[in-house]
Amino acid sequence: MADFIFTHSYLIQAFPLLSFVIIGLGLTRANKDIVIKVALVLSALSMIYALLTALTYLVTVIGQPQLYPDRSLICFNLAWLNFSQSLTADMGIYLDPISVMMIVVISVISFLVNVYSVGYMKDDPGFNRFFPLMALFSFSMLGLVISSNILQMFVFWELVGVSSYALIGFWYEKPSAVAASKKAFVVTRFADAFFLIGILIVSFYSNSFDFKTLNSPETAALLNTNFLFGSLSVNLLTLSTLLIFAGGWGKSAMFPLHIWLPDAMEGPTPVSSIIHSATMVVAGIYLTARMFPLFAASETTLAVIQFVGAFTAVFAAVIAITQVDIKRILAFSTLSQLGYMLFSLGVAKVVADGHHGATLNPLGYSAAMYHVFTHAFFKCMLFLGAGSIIHSVHSNDIMKMGGLKTLMPKTYWSLLAACLAIGGVFPFSGFWSKDAILLAALQSGHNFTFLVGLLTGGLTAFYMFRFFFLTFHGEARSEFHDVHEDPWMTIPIVILTVPTITAGLLEHFFVSQVTVSTFSDSGHFAHPGWLPIVASVAAFCGIILAWALYGRGKVERAAVLQRAAGSLYPLVYNKFYIDEMYLFITHKIIFRCIATPIKWVDRAVVDGTINLCGWLLQLAGRGVRFAQNGQLHFYLGVTVIGLITLLFLGK
Amino acid sequence: MSLSHFITLSLILCAIGVYGILTRRNLIGILLSVEVILNGANINFAAFAHFKAADPTAGAIFPIFVMAVSACEMAVALAIIISMYRRKKLLDVYHLEELNG
Numbered sequence: 001m002a003d004f005i006f007t008h009s010y011l012i013q014a015f016p017l018l019s020f021v022i023i024g025l026g027l028t029r030a031n032k033d034i035v036i037k038v039a040l041v042l043s044a045l046s047m048i049y050a051l052l053t054a055l056t057y058l059v060t061v062i063g064q065p066q067l068y069p070d071r072s073l074i075c076f077n078l079a080w081l082n083f084s085q086s087l088t089a090d091m092g093i094y095l096d097p098i099s100v101m102m103i104v105v106i107s108v109i110s111f112l113v114n115v116y117s118v119g120y121m122k123d124d125p126g127f128n129r130f131f132p133l134m135a136l137f138s139f140s141m142l143g144l145v146i147s148s149n150i151l152q153m154f155v156f157w158e159l160v161g162v163s164s165y166a167l168i169g170f171w172y173e174k175p176s177a178v179a180a181s182k183k184a185f186v187v188t189r190f191a192d193a194f195f196l197i198g199i200l201i202v203s204f205y206s207n208s209f210d211f212k213t214l215n216s217p218e219t220a221a222l223l224n225t226n227f228l229f230g231s232l233s234v235n236l237l238t239l240s241t242l243l244i245f246a247g248g249w250g251k252s253a254m255f256p257l258h259i260w261l262p263d264a265m266e267g268p269t270p271v272s273s274i275i276h277s278a279t280m281v282v283a284g285i286y287l288t289a290r291m292f293p294l295f296a297a298s299e300t301t302l303a304v305i306q307f308v309g310a311f312t313a314v315f316a317a318v319i320a321i322t323q324v325d326i327k328r329i330l331a332f333s334t335l336s337q338l339g340y341m342l343f344s345l346g347v348a349k350v351v352a353d354g355h356h357g358a359t360l361n362p363l364g365y366s367a368a369m370y371h372v373f374t375h376a377f378f379k380c381m382l383f384l385g386a387g388s389i390i391h392s393v394h395s396n397d398i399m400k401m402g403g404l405k406t407l408m409p410k411t412y413w414s415l416l417a418a419c420l421a422i423g424g425v426f427p428f429s430g431f432w433s434k435d436a437i438l439l440a441a442l443q444s445g446h447n448f449t450f451l452v453g454l455l456t457g458g459l460t461a462f463y464m465f466r467f468f469f470l471t472f473h474g475e476a477r478s479e480f481h482d483v484h485e486d487p488w489m490t491i492p493i494v495i496l497t498v499p500t501i502t503a504g505l506l507e508h509f510f511v512s513q514v515t516v517s518t519f520s521d522s523g524h525f526a527h528p529g530w531l532p533i534v535a536s537v538a539a540f541c542g543i544i545l546a547w548a549l550y551g552r553g554k555v556e557r558a559a560v561l562q563r564a565a566g567s568l569y570p571l572v573y574n575k576f577y578i579d580e581m582y583l584f585i586t587h588k589i590i591f592r593c594i595a596t597p598i599k600w601v602d603r604a605v606v607d608g609t610i611n612l613c614g615w616l617l618q619l620a621g622r623g624v625r626f627a628q629n630g631q632l633h634f635y636l637g638v639t640v641i642g643l644i645t646l647l648f649l650g651k
Numbered sequence: 652m653s654l655s656h657f658i659t660l661s662l663i664l665c666a667i668g669v670y671g672i673l674t675r676r677n678l679i680g681i682l683l684s685v686e687v688i689l690n691g692a693n694i695n696f697a698a699f700a701h702f703k704a705a706d707p708t709a710g711a712i713f714p715i716f717v718m719a720v721s722a723c724e725m726a727v728a729l730a731i732i733i734s735m736y737r738r739k740k741l742l743d744v745y746h747l748e749e750l751n752g
Contacts, residue, residue, distance in 0.1 A: 625751075628750070628751055629748065629751045630747075630748030630749060630750045630751030631744070631745070631748055631751075632681070632744045632747075633672075633673055633744065633745075636669075636672055636673060637673055640669060640673070
């Protein structure tokens with residue numbers, strides 16, 4: 001039975017693909033009801049099969065540690081590309097704790113978002129176009145997480161990029177949406193180029209694409225050589241892992257490649273919801289976790305991951321405080337939470353002097369994956385809630401909202417749970433996962449990162465409740481018409497409160513089971529009892545501050561503070577002018593100093609050479625044409641004269 | 652009557668033919684001139700066969716061949732000329748220059 005389920009686990013992926021093909025090719029002009037039925041049924045089937053696989057996995061693999069010591073199995077494999085005798089790229093399905101966790105998260109969220117979209121996209125002319133693209137998106141992401149080798153992962157990685165491009169630019173008649181989709185595609189593609197180079201280096205040296213081989217200590221030892229790059233000595237392991245990580249850097253929108261994510265909210269809200277929770281941005285974190293044993297072999301790479309994560313966490317949180325667009329606040333909070341996950345992976349290297357008896361701490365890895373899990377649910381819900389608010393209020397600006405508590409009670413209570421979860425309040429899920437992350441940082445001795453995490457926790461609570469109070473409390477700051485709650489939209493939101501509140505129960509499971517199998521020597525780490533209290537205090541400080549400033553849905557007190565901050569406020573409000581810097585660099589420097597001369601060379605030199613060739617040939621042709629004048633006498637005369645000339649010359 | 656007389660005659664006929672082709676503007680005149688050139692060549696064949704060849708039969712057969720072939724050629728050429736005349740109502744080669752480059 002278990003074997004049967006595992007062998008057919010490709011079905012998880014096949015259902016969304018089928019949905020994409022059926023609706024995308026056959027039902028583009030069909031009735032809405034049929035499209036809804038096909039999309040929901042296939043999405044539900046995929047979810048059911050994913051849950052079934054997860055259950056079987058729990059019973060068979062986790063339940064029998066003696067049979068599966070590294071808790072992983074390849075349940076489907078076929079050779080795809082034979083590059084050489086020793087190097088083959090396979091297509092396979094690889095189940096281990098993180099991939100099983102991800103298929104559950106993706107398929108459940110994808111199903112709920114599909115249900116939600118039925119309500120949200122109801123009046124959209126592109127209704128029939130939306131569902132196949134969503135199916136393609138979940139197909140690609142599911143394929144990405146169950147890939148058994150890095151090349152297969154790269155293929156799906158790019159598919160995720162393409163489908164997100166199509167979905168962000170879904171309303172293609174809006175120039176801002178087109179610009180946002182282009183931005184997302186170009187930025188992530190830029191990072192993917194490095195990823196591909198990294199894959200090439202690693203597979204060239206290890207002669208394999210398989211995650212199992214790549215993550216083995218042998219590969220790390222093989223790569224751990226220095227070579228001279230000019231006068232600079234470069235460690236190959238560090239270089240290749242950093243290159244691979246660069247792919248995740250762009251996909252997970254870490255600073256300074258974060259610019260695409262806040263703009264990606266130009267797409268319909270269900271798309272933002274799925275991008276920010278289960279697909280796309282999580283791919284970068286997932287890649288880092290997938291290649292983690294190899295990354296962990298290089299101290300520099302871990303330090304970079306940790307630094308980038310921690311910086312993005314606090315950077316995005318600071319920006320989120322000043323934003324007024326509801327989806328932008330959530331987008332920056334995603335960035336901040338992704339930073340959390342990333343630095344949690346980066347703190348695996350133990351700094352202290354070794355009395356723990358270990359050099360690597362596996363807790364950060366488990367905590368990051370746990371946070372991916374909990375974050376997916378509450379962030380999905382926050383976006384869905386924001387979507388239904390936007391749907392009723394017809395505005396993204398929280399300054400124009402207020403007083404929605406009585407008008408949208410179900411959304412109010414659900415979002416309260418989500419805000420408490422993301423703020424890290426006991427006993428909501430976010431509390432447990434953030435606590436685990438902070439604990440990991442503290443245990444490994446990265447005190448500065450720990451403090452950054454703590455600060456970010458406080459900031460998160462503050463800006464989430466700023467958003468919450470401004471939206472729901474006080475009095476309405478503009479006229480609302482026809483505010484209602486569509487059951488298609490509220491039901492998924494209400495369902496999502498269940499994992500948001502209860503996912504904390506899984507903490508022990510994640511810490512004990514979702515670990516890196518190659519980290520055998522997990523030493524003994526301290527478990528400070530004061531940590532949850534400190535984290536809660538930080539969260540409550542944020543909430544109380546938010547209440548003090550915005551509690552009654554008033555903005556006057558905040559406006560005073562805003563004036564007091566002087567030029568700091570516009571700096572933060574404009575996202576530290578990072579976008580403008582990019583524009584400056586691309587337009588003023590790259591376009592003007594590099595692209596313009598290259599364009600000149602192309603137009604003048606390359607095109608000129610080609611034109612010259614053509615011109616010379618034309619000239620020669622004109623000479624030949626002159627001889628071909630069609631006059632019989634001319635031909636014969638030339639022949640006779642030529643003959644006579646030859647006769648005389650021959651003498 | 653020696654071989655050189657015949658060669659001179661064929662040369663004269665050939666020259667007349669070439670002159671005719673070069674100066675005539677009428678297609679039929681050009682065709683006639685071509686025929687004159689061919690007959691000049693025929694005389695050459697016959698003369699060499701008579702004076703030089705061990706077996707004169709082979710040399711005598713060649714002019715017959717040439718005559719047969721040129722008769723066919725004439726038939727085709729005249730057919731072309733007639734259809735051209737029907738179409739264009741003119742046979743002046745100065746004005747028939749559609750094949751220029």
